Amino acid sequence: MSVHPDLSAFLELAEFGRLTGKSQPLHALPLAQGRGDFERTSQILDPNPPGDITVRTVQLPTRDGSVLEGRLYRLAASADQVLPTILYFHGGGYVVGSLDSHDSVCRRLALSGEFAVLAPAYRLAPEFPFPTAVHDALDSVSALKAQAGQLHLDPQRLVVAGDSAGATLAAVLAITAANHPADIALKPVAQLLFYPVTDMSTERTSHRTYAEGYLLESETLEWFYQHYANAAARQDWRASPLLAPLAAAQAPAYISLAQYDPLFDEGMAYAEALASGETVVALGVERGLSHDFLRMGGIVASVDDIYRRALQWAVTTAG
Template sequence: MSLHPDLAAFLELVEFGRATGKILPMHELSVEQARREFELSAQVLDPDPPQNITVTPLQVPTRDGARLPARLYRAPRSALEGCPVILYFHGGGYVVGSLDSHDRVCRRLALATGHAVLAPAYRLAPEYRFPTALHDAQDSADYLMAQAGALGLAADRIVLAGDSAGATLATLLALAAAQPHPPSAFKPVAQLLFYPVADASVRYGSAQAFGEGYLLESETMDWFYRHYLEREEQKHDWRVSPLLSKPAGALAPAYVSVAQYDPLHDEGLAYAQCLQRGGTAVELRVEQGLTHDFLRMSGVIDGVDGLYRAVAQWLQRQV
């Protein structure tokens, strides 16, 4: 299928901006500039997010004494005590992204699914390199388990979720939860993995085919890794490339959603197939005509609401 017409028109505007020097690719920006531009993009991609959501600021303690800002999102349907909760990690290559850049995604997930959504702001590189983001994700899961009752959430109905690098963090928590030694008290009931980063160790065909001109670019992925990792060989660490992991068995059921025109398309498919071979129940969706970051594009692409509804329908069968 060709590019979605709305997305094709948007990409033409981006290319025009580059040609005139008004827009630079992320990998040509400083970290500070890239973060600022990524924040501003949320207002362009989704200017009219749902407002009938209650948002509660929280603080998540970490193993090294820091406190992570976090937000708990509740739609009217999730106001009841003991409701299921989605633990959501934002994307951004471990370098950009924030609670603000993905505020609209969390609002839309809460509204569509009826689940509460807890979004922690894990620390970013290069200030905090690998594996700080993973440790922050693990500490966020521990916090949720410990505080679920006080927050009116169900500790036995936690869904792991994230997009891009955030989806990678979700996969790593799901893998850890399935390890038999030592047994983990954290047992997610499902995973929502949107265009996950699954394997940094090789460059797949989709990275060659869609690595330029489709929003996320292969050079930007390299830029992310240079900031996140201390050494090139860390790309072969399963905590960076979960496709290289050896799951002990079936993991929590997974909803894996990848975009047709995404440099990460092939590794997302490969990870879904890896899960299936290990016995995990997988709902694999290839979103035709779309690119990376489609969850944030409700103001650009007609039909994104339908993608959220599909997630909600799948979750109803799992939780």
């Protein structure tokens, strides 16, 4: 399938901006400007996210004495219900992205009222390189467990989730629960992985095929990785989950990939690796779409159906 017509128009505008010098890819920008530009894309990709959602700021302590900000999203009508939780980690290559850039994603995940969504503001590189984000993710699980009662959350029905690098963090939590259960406070019952980074250590065909022109560029990926992880760290399964020994079955995984994405091949490889290790895997490929499609609710009509399918699976799996 060719690029989705709704997305195609946006990509053409992006390419025009690049050719005329009005915009540049993230890897060509100073860090602060790149972060700002990424934040501003949210207002373009999904300017009118669902409004009937209550958002509560929470504090999530970490092992080194810092406190992460988090946001708890739930449908307004479910404010007093004890709900299962989607622990959601935003994308952005561990370098850009924030609670604000993925606010629309969390609102859409909470809209059905079936789950509360807790989004931690894990710390970013290069200020906080690997493995800080991993530690922050693990500490967020501990904080969720400790605060579940006061937040009206069911800690026994935890779904770990994320997109891009955030999906990698969710995958690491699921691996930890399966292979190193003493290292995580709660065992997830499911994982939602949208276009995850699964192997920083090597280049695959999709990195070359979709290197440029589909929002996420392969050079930008390398720019992210250089900020986050040195060569040795890229071989660590906590940065590259595909390199983990996947002997123990993990929580069932819903893996959603974009057809036009440099990360496509490693996403497919990860789904195959999980399935070979007897993890139940539901794999979907969003034809015609590119990386970051979860944030495109305002420009691609079919994104609503992506959320619907993922949440339907999560409801069935989480019980």
